Amino acid sequence: MNADLPLPVSRTSAELDTSGGGSCGSCALNNVANLEKLGLHSGRHDFVVALAGNPNTGKSTVFNALTGLRQHVGNWPGTTVSRAEGAYRHQGHAYQVVDLPGTYSLLSTSNDEDTARDFLLFGDPDVTVVVVDATRLERNLNLVLQILQITDRVVVALNLMDEAQRHGITVDARHLARELGVPVAPMSARRGHGIPELLDSVAQVARGGTAPRARVRQRLAPAVERAVDALAEQLVAEFPGLANSRWVALRLLEGDVSTERAVRDGTLGDVGRQHASRRDLVTAGQATS
Amino acid sequence: MSATGVLENASRLRAELPPDFTDGVVASLFDDADRIARRTVTADSRRARPALDQVLDRALTHRVWGFVVMGALFFGVFWFTIAGAAVPSDLLYRLLVDSGHSWLRGLFVDTGAPGWLTGLLVDGVYLGTAWVVAVMLPPMAIFFPLFTLLEDFGYLPRVAFNLDRVFARSGAHGKQSLTMMMGYGCNAAGVTATRIIDSPRERLIAIITNNFSICNGRWPTLILMGTIFIGSLVPPALAGLVAAGSVVVVAVLGIITTLVVSWGLSRTVLRGETSVYSLELPPYRPPQVWRTIYTSLIDRTFKVLRRALVMAAPAGAVIWLLSNVNVGGASLAAHLVGGLAPVGWLLGLNGIILLAYVVAIPANEIVIPTIMMLTMTLGSVQFGVQGGVMVNLPDAQAGTVLVQAGGWTLLTAVNLMLFSMLHNPCSTTVLTIWKETRSLRWTATATLLPLALAFAVTGVIAAVARLAGWA
Amino acid sequence: MTLDELPHDAEAVVTSLDGSGPERRRLMDLGLLPGIAVRAERTSPLGDPTAYRVRGSLIALRRSQARGIHVEPGVRTR
Numbered sequence: 093m094n095a096d097l098p099l100p101v102s103r104t105s106a107e108l109d110t111s112g113g114g115s116c117g118s119c120a121l122n123n124v125a126n127l128e129k130l131g132l133h134s135g136r137h138d139f140v141v142a143l144a145g146n147p148n149t150g151k152s153t154v155f156n157a158l159t160g161l162r163q164h165v166g167n168w169p170g171t172t173v174s175r176a177e178g179a180y181r182h183q184g185h186a187y188q189v190v191d192l193p194g195t196y197s198l199l200s201t202s203n204d205e206d207t208a209r210d211f212l213l214f215g216d217p218d219v220t221v222v223v224v225d226a227t228r229l230e231r232n233l234n235l236v237l238q239i240l241q242i243t244d245r246v247v248v249a250l251n252l253m254d255e256a257q258r259h260g261i262t263v264d265a266r267h268l269a270r271e272l273g274v275p276v277a278p279m280s281a282r283r284g285h286g287i288p289e290l291l292d293s294v295a296q297v298a299r300g301g302t303a304p305r306a307r308v309r310q311r312l313a314p315a316v317e318r319a320v321d322a323l324a325e326q327l328v329a330e331f332p333g334l335a336n337s338r339w340v341a342l343r344l345l346e347g348d349v350s351t352e353r354a355v356r357d358g359t360l361g362d363v364g365r366q367h368a369s370r371r372d373l374v375t376a377g378q379a380t381s
Numbered sequence: 382m383s384a385t386g387v388l389e390n391a392s393r394l395r396a397e398l399p400p401d402f403t404d405g406v407v408a409s410l411f412d413d414a415d416r417i418a419r420r421t422v423t424a425d426s427r428r429a430r431p432a433l434d435q436v437l438d439r440a441l442t443h444r445v446w447g448f449v450v451m452g453a454l455f456f457g458v459f460w461f462t463i464a465g466a467a468v469p470s471d472l473l474y475r476l477l478v479d480s481g482h483s484w485l486r487g488l489f490v491d492t493g494a495p496g497w498l499t500g501l502l503v504d505g506v507y508l509g510t511a512w513v514v515a516v517m518l519p520p521m522a523i524f525f526p527l528f529t530l531l532e533d534f535g536y537l538p539r540v541a542f543n544l545d546r547v548f549a550r551s552g553a554h555g556k557q558s559l560t561m562m563m564g565y566g567c568n569a570a571g572v573t574a575t576r577i578i579d580s581p582r583e584r585l586i587a588i589i590t591n592n593f594s595i596c597n598g599r600w601p602t603l604i605l606m607g608t609i610f611i612g613s614l615v616p617p618a619l620a621g622l623v624a625a626g627s628v629v630v631v632a633v634l635g636i637i638t639t640l641v642v643s644w645g646l647s648r649t650v651l652r653g654e655t656s657v658y659s660l661e662l663p664p665y666r667p668p669q670v671w672r673t674i675y676t677s678l679i680d681r682t683f684k685v686l687r688r689a690l691v692m693a694a695p696a697g698a699v700i701w702l703l704s705n706v707n708v709g710g711a712s713l714a715a716h717l718v719g720g721l722a723p724v725g726w727l728l729g730l731n732g733i734i735l736l737a738y739v740v741a742i743p744a745n746e747i748v749i750p751t752i753m754m755l756t757m758t759l760g761s762v763q764f765g766v767q768g769g770v771m772v773n774l775p776d777a778q779a780g781t782v783l784v785q786a787g788g789w790t791l792l793t794a795v796n797l798m799l800f801s802m803l804h805n806p807c808s809t810t811v812l813t814i815w816k817e818t819r820s821l822r823w824t825a826t827a828t829l830l831p832l833a834l835a836f837a838v839t840g841v842i843a844a845v846a847r848l849a850g851w852a
Numbered sequence: 853m854t855l856d857e858l859p860h861d862a863e864a865v866v867t868s869l870d871g872s873g874p875e876r877r878r879l880m881d882l883g884l885l886p887g888i889a890v891r892a893e894r895t896s897p898l899g900d901p902t903a904y905r906v907r908g909s910l911i912a913l914r915r916s917q918a919r920g921i922h923v924e925p926g927v928r929t930r
Contacts, residue, residue, distance in 0.1 A: 148663045193576075197881035199407070227664065228908040230418035231883055237410050255666065261424040268421045282669060311409050316402050319394040326387055344391035346403050352391075355384050407880045411888075444897045542912050546898035549914060555901070656875070659882055659917075662903055662910040 127291060128181040129160025137179060137188040139298040142215065144208055144239060145223035146232050147194030150251045153281040154223050154290075155191040182291050185298070190217065196231075198238045199348075206350055212242050213336070214359055219297045221290070223249045226256035226263045226278070236272065241310060241339045246274045247293045254280040312342075319345055331360050434665050441539050451540060455632070458527045460625035463604050466519035473518065477511035501701055509697020512750040513689045516601055521682045524600065528565070529677040533668040537562055541660055551640040552647025554583035555658045557590075561639060564594030568806050569813040571596075576817075580656040586643050588814055589827045592806045593635040593642070598689070598745030602801045603628045605749055609780035610794035627798070635802050638834070688809075692744035699740060700751055704758050715759055728836060729796040729843025733759065733787065738800075743808050748801070753779060756787040792846050796839040803835035853925060855890065855904070856918035862925060863891045870920035883907040884921060 145151040159178025178189045192208040199205075212220060222239055224232035240246055250265055269276040275293035279286025312320065323341035328334055340360065343351035354360045440446050485507055489499040531537060541558040548557055556577050564571030571591040578584040595603065604624070612624030647653070703714040711719075714736065722732035737751035783789040805828050806814070815824045858864050866888050869876055883906050884890070891905040901912040913921075 148661065199877060199881060229422050230414050231907045231909055233414035233417055234410055234881075234883070237413055255664070259424070259664075261422060264421045264423075268417065271417045271420065282672070310406070310413070313402065313405050315398055316405065319398060323387070323391055323394060326390060330384065330387055341391075342406065344388070345395050345398065346406070347392070347395060352388055355387055358384070403877070404880070404885075407877070408885050411883060411885055438894055442894050442897055442903075447897045542894075542896050542901065542903065543898065545896055545912070545914070546900045549900065555912075555914065655914075655916075658914070659878070660901070660912040662912060664910075 127158075127287070129158070137186040139185060139187050139218040140215070141187050141189045141294055141298070142211055142217035142220045143189060143191045143223065144212065144220055144235070145194055145249075145251075146196055146225065146235055149194065149223045149225040149232065150281050151194055151223040152191060154221070154249055154251060154279075155189060157281050157284060157287050158187075158291075159189055182295055185295065187294070187298070190215070195235065197235060198242070199343075199346075210350070212239060213340075214354065217243075217245075219245050219247060219294050221247045221249050221294060223251050223281075226250050226252050227259055227261055229263060229268075237310070240272065240274070242336045244274065245297050246272075247290065247297055248272060248274060248276040249281075249286075249290050250276055250278040251281050253278050253286070254283060316342075316345070327360075334360065437665055438539070438662075441536065442543055447539075447543050451543060452629075454531065454536070456625060456629050458524065458531070459604075459628050459632075460621065461527060462520045462524045462600075463608065463625050463628070464621050465523045466604075469519040470515055473515035477515050478508065481511060482508055497705075500705060501698055505697040505699075505701030506694045507697070509693045509700070509747065509750060510690055513693040513746055514686070516605075516749065517689055517746060518682070518686060520601060520604065521597060521686065522678055524597070525566070525682050526674040526677045529673050530668045530670065532562075533666065533673055535663045535665045538660060538662050542662060545660070547640060548643070549655060551644035552583075552655060553586055553590075553640070553643040554578045554580065554656065555660055557583070557587040557639075557643070560587050560591060561594040561636070564591045564596060566597055568592055568594065568596045568810040572810060572813045572817055579658075580653070582647075582651050582653045583656060585818070585823055586646050586651055588817060588823070589646065589830060590639040590642050592810070592827070592831045593639045593802065595632055595635055595802055596745065596807075598807065599748075599801045600628075601746070602749050603631055603798050605779070606794045606798050606801075607631075609783070610789075610791055613780065614791075631798050631802050634799070638803065642830070642834070689744060689746040693747050693750070696740055696743070696747045696751065700754055703740075704755070712758075714755055718755065718759055727843065728800070728839040729792045729846065730800060730839065731787065731789075731793065734793075734797060734800075738804065741807075742805075745801070745807055752787075753782065757782060792843060792851065796842055799842065800835050800839050803831055803838060805829070805832040805835075853923060854919050855892075855913070855921040855923050856902070856915045858890070858892045858918075858923060858925060860892055860895065863889055864923035864925040865889050867922045867924050869922070879917070879921070882911055883909075890923065 143151055143155055155178060158180050160180070177191070180187050180189065190211060192211055193205070195205040195208045197205065198209040198212070211217070220239055220243055222236050224236060236246070236248060248268070250263060250268070253263070256263060263278070265276045265278045275297065277286055277290040277293050279290055281287070320338055320341045323344060324337040327337040327340055327344075331337075334340065340351060340355075344355065441450055443450075482503065486499065486503050489503050537559065540562070541555065544558055545555045548555055557575075559577065560571050560574040562571075563574040568591050571594060572588050575584045575587040575591070578587055607624040607627040608620075611627040612620035615623045700714070703717070704712050706713050708716065717736050717739075718732035720732070721735040725731040725733075725735045728735075733752055733755045736755065737748050740751050741748045783793075787793075805811075811824060811828050814827045815821075818824060818827075853864075855864070855866075866884055866886050868886055869879060869884065871879075888906065892902055893905050893910060894903045896902070896912070901914045902918065903910045903912045904918075905911075
C-alpha cells in the first residue's frame, strides 16, 4: 500500500532509473557518468569526505560504490575497525573518502569510536556523510545529531530504502532534511541506487553551494547550558577559530579523557588554526570572484 | 588563560553541576531523535518485526534446532568446499603442473638455458606457484562466497548469540566469537578486528587465541589430510562426508582450544572482570547471491591467492636451492631434515614436516607443497623425480607418496592436522599483533604459546599412540 | 523489577540504570534510557544472553548487565 502513496521523498533513484526516458532519469545517468572511481588514489585531492554511521547501515557498501574499492562488507557490526581510504572524481573535483568505523555514538570511549570521533574533530573533513539505516531511523539519528554538534557540513545518506520498503516503512526524506537542516539523499547503495544524488549533495556541501544550517540545537538543563557557555567562551579565547567550541566544552564538562588530552597537547589549537585558514581562503575566493 | 586553565575551569564548573547531568545530555539527544523520527517515519506497524525474521530467529536460536542448524551449515560449507573443489583442482593440476610444467621446461631446454636457471625458475618458482593455484583456488572460490553469503544474510551474529554463554564462562568477551570468524578467513584480519573489544584485557585474550581459528592458508592442509588419510578409512561412498567431518572436528577442537586458553589466560596473567558488552542482532537481509559471489571471488579469494602466490614463488626458489645445493655429499635440505628428524619423531611428525613449517613461516599455504616436494626427493623410495621439484599429485597418488616414501601413518596425518591448527601464527599475523599491541611481551606470548601448545599436544598424542601400539 | 526478570515476549519501560561511568554511558548510547520501552524477544539457547527490542533494534545483553537496568513491566508507551 505504500507504493500507492506518491510521496516524492521515497523516490530513490531506483524509481528514477526505471522511469526510463524521464528528464530526471537521464540526468541521473549523466551524473553517474560523471563519477570516476579512483580506488586507492593517493594523489592530490580537492575535498576530504568522511563516511560515518552506525554499524550495519551499509556504510562500507556506500564507500565501495563511491570509490570502486571492494572493501569487504559484512552484515554484522565491527566489519570496519580501522580507517579505510579511497578516492573518486566527480565533476572535475577529486574527493578523498575516509571510511570511519561504525559507531552508535561519539560519546563513549572505545578504540573504534575514538577513531571516528578524532577524525571528525581533528581530521577536519570538508563533508561528513552520515550513512543511516532508513528502517531504524530513530536510533540512527542519535549519531547524526551528535555529528551535527561537531560540524554542520553534513550530508545524510538515507540508506537501505529498499529494505524499508520491504518492511512497509516510509521515510519523508524532504521533511528529514528540513528538520536537520542538511541535505538528505535517499538511497539503496547495494543496488547502486541514489549514488548520483548523494554525489551531488556532497559536491554542493563541499563547494559551499548549499549553506547547510544545522537546525537542531541540543536542549540542555539551564545550569548545564550556562556552564557550557562559560567554558565555550574560554575555549574560543584560548583556541581562536575553534568551530565546535560548545561541543568541546560539553565533553570537557563530562570529563572526557581524550578531549582533555586534545586541549592539553594543543591538537585542539591546530584544528582552530585550520578552520581559521579555511575561512581566510573562502573569503579570499569570494573577493576575487 | 592557558590550556590548563581551561581544564581547571572545566572541573570547577563540573563540580557545580548535579552528578548525573550527563544522563540529561544523552537523553536530550535521544528525545530529539525520537521527535524527528516520529515526524518523518510512517510505518504500518512500526514496532512489529517482520514475521519472517521472527520465524528465522525462532529456528536459528532454538534450544535444539539452533545448534543443529549451526552444525549443519558449517559442515555443509566444508563438505561443499571439499567435494566441489576436487574436480576443478584436478583439472588445474593437469593443466598447470602436468602440461604447463613440461611445456615450460621444454621451452627453457630448447632455448639452451643453463640447467640451474631452468631448475630455479621452472622447477622452483613456476611449479611452486602453479601448485598453489591448483590446490588453493578451487576451494577458496567455493569457501569464501559461501561464508560471505552466511555473513551477509546476518547469520554470524546469531552464532555469537547462541554461543555467548560459553565465552562468558571462559572469561572472554562476547564479541570474541566475531573476531574468531574473521580469523577463519585470515588471522591477521581477525587480530585487527579485535579493536571492536573495548577492554584491553579481553582484547589481548582475543588476539592471543585468534590463531586457533583456522585461517584459509591452513584449510588446504586439513582438507588434504582429511581426504587422503581419514576419508580413506571408510568405504568410498562415505569418504567425502567423513573427510569433511574430520575437518569440522579439527575446527571444533580449535574453538575448544580457544575457550580453554581464554579461560586459562583470564585466570592467570589476564585476570579481571568481564566487561559490559552488547551485541546487535541485525535484521536478516536477503543476500544478493551473484553480487556476493562476484565480490567475494574478486576481493577475498584473489587477494588471498595473490598473497599466496607472492609467498609461493620465492618459497619455490628456496626449496629448489635447499634441495640442490650440496654440502658434504648431501643437499642442504637433507641436512636440515636429518637434524629436525628426532624432534619430528617425538611429535609424531617427521623432519620434513618441521622443515616445511620453517619454510612456511611467511605463509601457511605452502606447507603441503613443501612437504610433497621434500618427501619425493628425500624419501626412502625414490619416485624418479628431479631434485627440488615442487609437485602436486592427484590425492590418491599423494597418499601413496606420503605413505611409501615418507613413511606416513595415520598418526602423522592426525598430528599434522592438530599441529596445523595449533602452531604459531604466520609472520604477517605476528607483525599485525605487534602493530596492535605494541608490546614485545604480548607479541612473543601470542607467537610462542601456540607453538608450545602444538608441541605439547602432538608430543603427548604421539607418546600415547606409541604406548598403546596404535602407531 | 530488573530487566533480566522480564518474562519472554513481555514489554516494559526502563525506569533507571545502575552503575556509572563508561559502562552506563554505553548502555545509554544503545538507547536504553529511562522512559523507553523494551521487550524481551529471545533468549540464547544456552540461557544467556537475552535479546531485547530497543528502539527498533535487537540488542543482546548478558544477564549481569540486564540486572542493572530497572524496569516497570506491562506499561505501554507511545
